[in-house]
Amino acid sequence: MKLTLHIWRQKNANEKGHFETYQLDNVIEDMSFLEMLDVLNEKLILEGKEPVAFDHDCREGICGACSLTINGIPHGHEKNTTTCQLHMRKFNDGDEIWIEPFRARAFPVIKDLIVDRSAFDRIIQAGGFISVNTGQAPEANSIPVPKQNADNAMDAAQCIGCGACVAACPNGAAMLFVAAKVSHFAYLPQGQPERKRRALAMVEQMQKEGFGNCSNLYECEAACPKGISVRFIALMNRDYLKASCSEEKLEFSTQD
Amino acid sequence: MGFFSYLRSTILSKIVMAITGAILVLYVIVHTAGNMLIYFGKDSLNSYSAFLHSLGPLLWIIRIVLVLSAILHIITSIKLKFENWASKPTKYAVTKYLKAKFTSRTMIWTGLMILCFVVYHLLHFTFRTTNPQHYYPEFYQPHNAVSSIVLERFDVYRMVVLGFKNPIISLVYIVGVIIVGFHLDHAIQSMFQTLGYNQKHYFPTIQKSSTILSIIIVLCLISIPISILLGLVGGGI
Amino acid sequence: MILDPKVPSGRIEEKWDKHRFEMKLVSPANKRKYKILVVGTGLAGASAAASLAELGYNVEVFTYHDSPRRAHSIAAQGGINAAKNYPNDGDSIWRLFYDTVKGGDFRSREANVYRLAQVSNNIIDQCVAQGVPFAREYSGYLANRSFGGAQLSRTFYARGQTGQQLLLGAYSAMMRQVGLKKIVLHTRTEMLDLVVIDGVARGIVTRNLLNGKIESFVGDAVVLATGGYSNVFFLSTNAQACNVTATYRAYKRGAFFANPAFTQIHPTCIPQSGEHQSKLTLMSESLRNDGRVWVPKNPGDKRHPNDIPEEERDYYLERMYPSYGNLAPRDIASRAAKRVCDEGRGVGPMGNGVYLDFSDAIKRLGKKVIEERYGNLFEMYERITGENPYETPMRIYPAPHYTMGGLWVDYNLMSNLPGLHVIGEANFSDHGANRLGASALMQGLADGYFILPYTIGHYFATTKLEKVTTDHPEFKNVEKEVEERIKKIMSINGKKTPTQFHRELGKIMWDYCGMSRNEEGLKKALELVPKIREEFWQNLTMVGEEGDLNIVLEKALRVADFLEFAELMLWDALERNESCGGHFREEHQYPDGEAKRDDQNFCHVAAWEFTGVGNKPIRHIEPLVFEYVPLTVRSYK
């Protein structure tokens, strides 16, 4: 297969980036998208040029490290598939492919196609947990969880933290990611004591990080490689509203 | 910031959008239903209008709620939009949408156009400043009158018919109403999502209904200027 | 030297309790005065960091990933074992202990394994309390399944993403402590060396992957939780960045490396499809419950599998192991696959696969049932290979998957270097010569949640630590060495990329030190590896700058360590002149091809001491005594 690649190159966060065009002649159908980039990179290194930097690790669709917006769609056009699991047989000989970094204000570009997604960690840090210390846990079967709820929790918990939702959202909103975590715990009895605080705290942090607002455009759901549903956003909205109404005072720290 | 402190929260802002939006949607539905009385003849429409005007303080409460909703709706939407532009500073070279529809991506523009339309509409029919010549009083006898008193009331029917006889005015209305339809297509189901009503088993139905309801509203409303232009209604005012 | 594992005395059931009582404590007020450096945020690292911070210690955590949640533990699919006996099928702590020792082919330390089985139940409790959404029955209680040929259902799972859910649990507990300012998190920071002062591990030297800055961190103890080294084979089921640097550097600073040759090959992975291949993908072992493994009877049969008639197929696992059949243990199934492929009967374009056929199961159970059971695995297979396994049999082949070897640790999980603690896959661990399915997750979390937090306190309470800062000359020395090494790599001006060297090394290791090994091959490899290493230092090509995000440099540094480490692995494989578990020496097998242990001479852990690059390291021994599980031949016939 022959391909024409237009790849975003950017030396570092401060410099302006640009597209560079590469021709690749020896692409094999069985390659994954990242292996195709590996081939390009090996070629570039041997030519003494800097390879294209991109994030990746597990290459089996679970670590959430890989990113890339391929022809306008985060993780490419295959449904429920991460970039590392996207294979070249889904493209045609002679295709022109545009490869861009995930874009959003809260995900600044670090280099080439690598962006900084640490905002997600800070959102989790703000409340994406159950405050149980090691050793405090009761016997595992002492609290039954209705299967339906456990399944719902698992549906939400599958999020791999890749950030494609943010990249796909025209508003750069992180609602799907945050809602997935909030919902995961909201469906479980263990999550109840901190349910309200969690929703408030995580959303507050999300805003501080500079993510946009949700306009219910549902692009996030379409791009999400794990098929996380926007119904979790609905659930989070309601939890958040309840929490705002019941809390004595709505605390929104204005600094920062 | 007092009351407006909700604006600092992304989700509360959304919820205000949804609640004010819901009030506006309800108004549009009722208003559309009311306007349909035009097909039942002059008397029906005019009685309805007179009934509304006779509500007195209640009418004013409704109007205040509407105006407040509209103001909040507009302020909030503009604030959200500015933030959203800011949080996506760089656009993709290739843009492709999978689920976002034309109608959902243009809410702010359809919204602002609705604002213009409504301002014109109020000047036209409520304040009657644009075409004062269409304004006529009507003298009528109440149906169940015990005596033969003749009352005076405003002839809405005539005003509407005379207005829409002008193809330009009709065109403005048709376009305006279609834009309202675009807005509603996304807006109705969006309200449910925002307020937390989205479960697998019914949400697809809500989404479809949202589009169908918008189309119904549009068809009902544009049928009025069209029928009048074609002379099907109000031929002999 | 004979190593002392410091196993407490007493009956095996009581050892851990007794030890916990006897260990010295650090008072809560004093815990604040200690700083612990934890390298790695996988199950082991994240659980340890969270638990230590909860206790009041100051913790600094390091990972080369952009987020702690990306550690390779995230990829574990199958599940985690525990001796809860919820299914009432006769499980117990004793049985889990017994199975693990036997499964490890009697090359693990009994006392450690028993303790592992003991705390296994607490792990499940802890994870459930953290909100890990384990699979449940309609009653609302936890579901179990049997896994990896176990005859009991003791595996807890969260769909096919158990590792992910467990890691997210540990990660969120850890992030809570980051928020509480008890943990300082350093992401995109790679540990490049260990700092040992007066024989005690006191700190690490790291490289900031974003700007290349070399930095030192000082602590009262260092915890390595840096995972396994399967990537020495280049192609493995591990993530791209998995490497041996942290443990290997510690080894070079004096820590002993135990049983490096003990590596596990997983039988059901998708075969390599070409030179471009960057990793091998694991297909859950559960597939073997319903799939039948076969190859054509005649070598070189290139017909489409569906055109090969029944009588020309060889269902070799069913033929050779009638009682276990397709469910034979990992090492046995893997070797059998290699054997048939070596006979030229391998299938697929590169002749490197065997069929895993579901057509009988589909006939028997219907496509729907198969879809329910394995739907997402089939989808993944199709995504990668472009073939539809409902219609064409899957092709599978063994791939390197897990490394039982690692830094040597005593019962307290401390290496021979005081202060250096090693947990998770990075230590030589509790799995002996072969790990049972769903036991690595258990071990990582046991170490992190329930063992290290106790034993590290004992270390502090019984050790007097000098006050040291990063200005200490030793820190400066190590920093300098690291910087010089980087400069040296940057200055090589050759013609081959780090990946090319890695691929070459991997091929040698796979051919001579992979699924089966022999003296001749190992000796040959011991000649080949140093040659590649030499070439590496002369003929590497480098681009970019050292003070910048430089993916080529990152890779080169890792490959450089693999090139040295490989030799250590070869030495271990050569010197362990027996077959056991995953270490199969062709010279030592029963007539039917089973591994033949030599308990007379090799019932011990081999722990290697560094003596200089290219020199033969010194082999130390920790004898293994089996008091509770009698030494027997592992048979799965």
Ligand SMILES: Cc1cc2nc3c(=O)[nH]c(=O)nc-3n(C[C@H](O)[C@H](O)[C@H](O)COP(=O)(O)OP(=O)(O)OC[C@H]3O[C@@H](n4cnc5c(N)ncnc54)[C@H](O)[C@@H]3O)c2cc1C
């Ligand atoms: C595909 C696959 C499936 C598996 N399935 C199962 C299963 O079903 N059940 C089971 O029990 N086991 C399974 N295993 C094994 C198990 O997942 C691992 O053994 C276990 O997760 C290892 O955990 P860990 O915490 O020791 O290391 P890892 O999770 O590998 O974490 C290593 C950490 O160390 C960091 N690190 C490494 N080196 C450095 C350095 N130099 N500087 C800074 N940071 C560093 C990394 O960033 C990472 O955070 C599976 C393994 C694989 C590969």
Ligand code: HEM
């Ligand atoms: C008849 C008049 C109007 C009706 C019935 C109406 C109704 C609605 C409804 C129901 C929503 C959905 C809220 C949600 O997402 O939950 C909405 C959204 C919106 N409306 Fe209106 N609206 C009207 C007028 C306007 C006007 C005048 C503006 C313009 C300034 C406007 C701008 C918007 C915008 C931008 C949104 C999307 C907000 C977001 O989701 O971020 N609307 N509208």
Ligand code: HEM
């Ligand atoms: C063909 C379409 C329409 C017709 C024929 C129509 C007709 C009318 C008439 C006759 C009145 C004056 C009633 C009275 O004063 O008694 C009126 C008022 C009004 N209309 Fe419409 N309308 C149409 C569409 C719309 C739409 C699409 C909107 C909103 C988006 C709208 C909003 C209003 C408002 C806000 C008022 C003022 C109500 C009040 O007095 O409180 N109309 N309309």
Ligand code: SF4
């Ligand atoms: S919600 Fe989906 S797209 Fe967003 S981070 Fe999670 S997995 Fe990625």
Ligand code: F3S
């Ligand atoms: S695409 Fe964006 S607008 Fe909301 S529904 Fe998804 S976050």
Ligand code: FES
């Ligand atoms: S590389 Fe891990 S999800 Fe793609």
